[in-house]
Amino acid sequence: MSSQVKNEQTGKIQFEDVIDRVMTHVRARKWDETNTGRGLAISIALEASELLEYYQWNEENFGSKDDLASEVADILIYLIQFADKNKIDILPEVLKKLEKTAKKYPLEIFDIEDEAERDRAWLEAKRKYKKDTTL
Numbered sequence: 003m004s005s006q007v008k009n010e011q012t013g014k015i016q017f018e019d020v021i022d023r024v025m026t027h028v029r030a031r032k033w034d035e036t037n038t039g040r041g042l043a044i045s046i047a048l049e050a051s052e053l054l055e056y057y058q059w060n061e062e063n064f065g066s067k068d069d070l071a072s073e074v075a076d077i078l079i080y081l082i083q084f085a086d087k088n089k090i091d092i093l094p095e096v097l098k099k100l101e102k103t104a105k106k107y108p109l110e111i112f113d114i115e116d117e118a119e120r121d122r123a124w125l126e127a128k129r130k131y132k133k134d135t136t137l
Contacts, residue, residue, distance in 0.1 A: 017093060024082045034086070042084040049076040106131040 028034050053073040056063040063070060085092045107127050114120035 021082050021086075021092070024079055025086055028083055028086075034083070037083060037087070039084065039087050042080055042087060045080040046077060046084060049073060049080060053077065 025034070028037075053070065056065040056070060056073070082092070084090075107124065111120060111123045111127060114123055
């Protein structure tokens, strides 16, 4: 199997196929049996921190596109494992989150020409939004 998982009709890589490839890789090594939710959450944060290192002292990154892509891939691989371990269907959850964010930050805020007014409206929307903090 090639490193490219492409749909034969569209020629595009399908996210579901990537998830399957990641989990096949993980299960073949029995990491799904040993990796805990806590360990995977820590790994996501550690890999995200490695990505941040490329920006540590500069506004622009000092790594190559390949360096950044490798870190992004690490984050996504651990995230896929975390979602699997916790029985989270990633794509519907992303769409639900986008709906929430659209309500929190209505488009008209971003049509405001005056930058200071736009920032004020954005902050007001952020303050008004009731975040679910139920544990």
